[in-house]
Amino acid sequence: MPVPFTFVRLSYHSGDWDAVDERMPANLLHSLVQYTKVPVEPKEKVVALDSPALFGYPFCYLSGHRLVQFSAAEKKNFTQYVRNGGFVFVDDCNHDIDGLFARSFEEQMRGCFGPQALKKIPKTHPIYSQFFQFKEGPPNTGFELNGWGDDLVHDYLKGIEIKGRLGVLYSNKDYGCEWDYDFRNKRFLAEDNTKFGVNILLYALS
Structure with a gap:
């Protein structure tokens, strides 16, 4: 029998990892069941x-609003996990590009993987066609379109590739909050906005 997929949220000593996106994991898991045969x-x-x-x-999923400052053990595990083939989806709940979470997380990535490791992901990347098609790249969130955060619609995501495979997917778009609702409320949406989340999970499993 295949091993069931587990949505893992990372806790870390700094920041507020436990104060964000409470309903989002269940919502994405529901979509995975709805659209795929993944247990x-x-x-x-x-x-x-x-x-x-x-x-x-x-x-694994890592998020927050505040400072990200890894301990030595956290830095070692994060780096080794990604280099060994693990996948980390990181989402900035501030939906900006110059807030405390963004600046501190990007600094941690420079410390883990070097100053040029975190790069823009092209719209042609397989993550945008893994299951559902997103020809224009990452879908927008309501927080961007409503003028929250830095009043900027981000038309790209960033990532870190290891041996040609994405190991870290980094978003300033606040997908966590976008998908933070009871899955039963999806029926009220004109289009299910969790479909890109399905692509992310399936890419991690591929």
Whole structure:
């Protein structure tokens, strides 16, 4: 029997990882069941970034509003996890490009992978066609279109590639809050806005 997919949220010593996107994991898991045949664990699992348990999962989610400052053990695990083939989806809940989370997380990535590791992802990247098609790149969020944050619609995501494969997907678009609602409310949307989330999860599993 295939191992059920587990949505892993990373806890880290700095910041406010536990104060964001409470309903988002269940929403994405519902979409994974709705559109695919991937078996899922119905509840998210919180794993400490400095724990060896991290290496038992192919996908992890990291988010927050505040400072990101890894301890030595967290930095070592994050770097090794990604280099070993793990996938981390990182979402800035401030939906900006110069806030504390953005600046501090990007600094951590420079420390882990070098100053040029975090790069813009082209619209032709496979993550935009993994399951659903997004020919224009990352879909916009309501927070961008409503003029929150830095009043900027980001037409790209960033990432870190290891041996030709995306290991870190980094968003300033605040997808976590965009998808933070009870999955039963999707029926009120003209278009299911979690479809790109399905692409992200399937890419991590590919």
